[in-house]
Structure formats: structure tokens, C-alpha cells
Amino acid sequence: MATQDSRIKIKRTTVTATVPTVPSSNDHTDGTWIATDIYKGELFYNQADGVLWSRDDSGVSCLGGSASIELTPAQIKTLNATPITIVGAVSGYAIEVVSASVKIAFGTAAYATNTSLHLHIDGADDNVGQIGNNILLATVDQISSAYAPSNPSSGQTQVLANADLQVKVPSGDPTTGDSTVTVFVNYRLLPV
Numbered sequence: 001m002a003t004q005d006s007r008i009k010i011k012r013t014t015v016t017a018t019v020p021t022v023p024s025s026n027d028h029t030d031g032t033w034i035a036t037d038i039y040k041g042e043l044f045y046n047q048a049d050g051v052l053w054s055r056d057d058s059g060v061s062c063l064g065g066s067a068s069i070e071l072t073p074a075q076i077k078t079l080n081a082t083p084i085t086i087v088g089a090v091s092g093y094a095i096e097v098v099s100a101s102v103k104i105a106f107g108t109a110a111y112a113t114n115t116s117l118h119l120h121i122d123g124a125d126d127n128v129g130q131i132g133n134n135i136l137l138a139t140v141d142q143i144s145s146a147y148a149p150s151n152p153s154s155g156q157t158q159v160l161a162n163a164d165l166q167v168k169v170p171s172g173d174p175t176t177g178d179s180t181v182t183v184f185v186n187y188r189l190l191p192v
Contacts, residue, residue, distance in 0.1 A: 011038060012045040017090050019189075020044035020053045020060050049088075051189065062189035064098070069167065070182045076111065076136065076174055083120060083168035086185055093189040095121065095165045100131045100147035103182040104138045111136035111177030114169045119147075119185065122164040126152035131167075131183060136174055161192035 011020070013036070023037035038044050038060070044053040051065035069086045071079070087095055097119055115136035118127040129149040152158040167183050 010043045010045060011036075012047055014047050016046075016048040017088060018046055018048075019090065019093075020055065022055065022059055049090075059191075062093070064186060064188055066184070066186050068182055068184045070180060071167065072180060073107070073178045076169075076177065076179075076181055078173055079117075079167065079169040080114060080171065080173045083122070083166035085122075085164040085166050086119075086183060087165035087187060089122075089162050089164050090189055091162055092191060094159045094161045094192050095163070096159060096188045096190050097128050097147070097149070097165065098186045098188060099145065100129070100186070101143060101145040101184045102131050102135055103143045103184070104135070104141060105180040105182075106138060106141050107178035107180070109176055109178055110139050111174040111179070114172040114174045116170060117181070117183070118168055118170050120166050120168045120170075121158065121160050122166055124158050124160050124163070125156040126150055126158045127168075127170060128158060128165070136169075136177060136179075136181070138179065159190075 020038045021036045023033050025032050038055050040055050050067055052063040054063055067087050115134045117131040117135055119129055120127045127150045129147055132144050132146045
């Protein structure tokens with residue numbers, strides 16, 4: 001087994017949806033490399049998206065990403081009609097959810113109808129999964145990691161390329177309620 005025992009830089013970007021690339025040469029000093037080119041074994045961190053990448057013998061791979069979004073009561077009350085994007089689309093990749101959690105900062109009243117939160121890929125027939133069954137009925141501050149992936153039928157789509165990951169309520173908009181909800185997801189980007 002060959003081991004390279006030299007320091008390899010950890011590159012980073014602050015530009016959303018930036019993905020590292022495979023260079024046209026093996027020498028970063030020859031003038032052909034662009035800012036996103038990386039060596040095998042080198043890491044590339046996209047600070048804007050919270051995604052870590054590396055390169056191996058097969059090319060560039062997503063090691064993982066994380067995102068969170070705080071939803072106001074006004075946003076929650078329209079989550080069926082207007083889903084909120086938590087991870088934006090990355091060209092040439094599909095978003096695979098690894099885990100998800102919810103933090104509720106209870107106000108004075110729980111939400112009433114339509115109280116489950118789901119993760120959904122924009123344009124798909126089926127949800128990626130449920131973050132919490134009736135989680136919006138909470139009457140105390142809480143953190144829940146009750147993510148349950150869905151199981152689409154053979155004729156349904158669930159994970160699509162070049163599409164946003166959204167938080168939504170599946171059956172109708174919630175009513176009443178004034179709690180703030182923060183959704184956290186860990187995910188991978190799969191090349192398509």
C-alpha cells in the first residue's frame with residue numbers, strides 16, 4: 001500500500017452549490033488547474049452549503065452535508081401550500097437524506113390540524129420521509145430525532161436529480177399554533 005505523507009491542503013469555498021472538480025493534470029503548478037480542482041485524498045469544504053467533499057480513484061465524492069432552517073409560525077401555517085427549501089438543488093446530483101431532527105420552541109398554543117412534518121424532493125411523487133408524526137402537537141420545548149424514511153411504490157419517484165429538498169406538511173396547512181420549529185438534516189449528494 002502506497003501512502004503519501006505530505007500535507008495536502010483543505011480547500012474551501014463560500015459560493016453556494018460549488019462542487020470540486022478533477023483536474024486535467026496531476027501537477028497543480030502547471031497552469032491548467034482551476035480553483036475547484038483537487039488532488040486525490042484532498043478535502044474540499046463548501047462553507048455556504050455545509051458540504052464536505054473529497055476525491056478518490058473514482059472521482060469526486062460527497063462525504064456529507066448538513067443544513068438547518070428555523071421556521072416561523074407564519075411559515076408553518078402555510079407549509080402545505082408553500083413548502084420551504086432546506087437544501088437547494090446541486091446540478092448533477094440528487095439529495096439523499098441520512099438523518100433529520102426537529103427542535104420546537106413552544107409558544108403558547110400547539111398547532112391544530114395537519115401536524116406532521118415531512119421532507120420532500122421538489123417534483124417527486126412521494127416524500128423522502130417523515131420528520132415527526134404529529135410533531136407540531138408539542139406543548140413543551142423539545143428536540144426529536146424521529147426521522148422515518150418513506151417507502152415509495154414501484155411507480156413513484158422519491159429522490160430526483162437537480163431538485164431542492166423541502167420541508168412540508170403533507171395533507172393541508174396547520175391551524176392555530178405559535179411555536180417556532182427548527183429542522184436539521186444530514187445528507188449526501190449522489191452523482192446522477
